[in-house]
Structures are given as structure tokens and as C-alpha cells.
Amino acid sequence: xxxxxxxxxxxxxxxxxxxxxxxxxxxxxxxxxxxxxxxxxxxxxxxxxxxxxxxxxxxxxxxxxxxxxxxxxxxxxxxxxxxxxxxxxxxxxxxxxxxxxxxxxxxxxxxxxxxxxxxxxxxxxxxxxxxxxxxxxxxxxxxxxxxxxxxxxxxxxxxxxxxxx
Numbered sequence: 001x002x003x004x005x006x007x008x009x010x011x012x013x014x015x016x017x018x019x020x021x022x023x024x025x026x027x028x029x030x031x032x033x034x035x036x037x038x039x040x041x042x043x044x045x046x047x048x049x050x051x052x053x054x055x056x057x058x059x060x061x062x063x064x065x066x067x068x069x070x071x072x073x074x075x076x077x078x079x080x081x082x083x084x085x086x087x088x089x090x091x092x093x094x095x096x097x098x099x100x101x102x103x104x105x106x107x108x109x110x111x112x113x114x115x116x117x118x119x120x121x122x123x124x125x126x127x128x129x130x131x132x133x134x135x136x137x138x139x140x141x142x143x144x145x146x147x148x149x150x151x152x153x154x155x156x157x158x159x160x161x162x163x164x165x
Contacts, residue, residue: 039113041098041124043132044156044165050074056096058126061112068143072100072133080108083115096122103131128155 024032046058050073058075060067067077076090080101091097097116101108106129113123126133134140137151151158 039124040127042165043126043128043136043138046072046098046126047133047136047138056098056124057091059091059097059099059112059116060130061099061101061108062130066102066130070130070134070140070142070147072130073139073141073146075100078112080112080115083112083119087116087119087121091116091121093120096124098124098126100126100129100133103129 023029046054049056050058058072059078060071060075061078061080061083062071063079064077071077078086078090097113099109099112099116101112104127109125109129113125116123128135130140132155134149135152135154136156137149139146139148141147157164
């Protein structure tokens, strides 16, 4: 139950843009967020998993120029436009796939995930894409070799490995 405090005779829920549409029921919220986790993985979880035997393959769906500029170590380069022709040669349908593109302002990873799902692959999208991979301070590869930047304190803890999420 949401408590509202009247303001000049108008309820907070009526004037509050967050509560104008009430939150979903706990059961509906659990179903939605559970489903969301079936479709998405975050950068930190992908980085932690690929440090060992992840049980999935990471696919960079960007252009060759973008790939050369920097990519997740161990990722498979498979631009979205080439998925129908090349996925079968590069990927094993029995191994889940995690797609990424540039970042949150790009839906290339979503398009790649859709194309792979339509071909019968189990797939998740890496939230944040390559941008957040770099911003969170994870090592990456370029055409010139390995590189790494310091973690951005707005996206990841500067000290320590665990964000607490």
C-alpha cells in the first residue's frame, strides 16, 4: 500500500510522476524482473564469468573498424549483418551466446540477439556494451594489442572488485 500525503487537496500519487502509474504487484514485478535476467547480463557478471570457464561465448556485433578499436578479450567478431551467413560456422548452437555492441545508446546488440535467437541460439544481451566494459576498467584488446583504462567512479568502484549489486 502506497501512502500519500495531501498537498493542497491533491494526492501525492496524482502529482508525482513516479507514482502516477502505480508500481506493479510484487508477483508481477518478480515475473518481469526474473524474465529480464533471462535476457540480459551486465558487464561485471560477464567479466567475472569469462575469467574462468564461462559456459557461453561473447559475440561482438560491431563493424571491423569498431572491433579493431577495441573488443572484449576472447569475443567472437560477428557483425549483425553477417549473422545469417556466418553464425553457423562460428558458433555452436548448444553454447549460449552473449551479444554486445557499443553501449546503452546503441541497439545493435539487441538486433544481433534477435537474429541469433531466430536462428535457434540461446542468447542474452550484455547491458552497457563495450562502453561500459571499458568504463568499468576491464581489459580489452585492440588491433595494437591489449589495453585497459582506470574504472570510471560513476560506473564502478575504483577500489575493489565488487560493486555490491
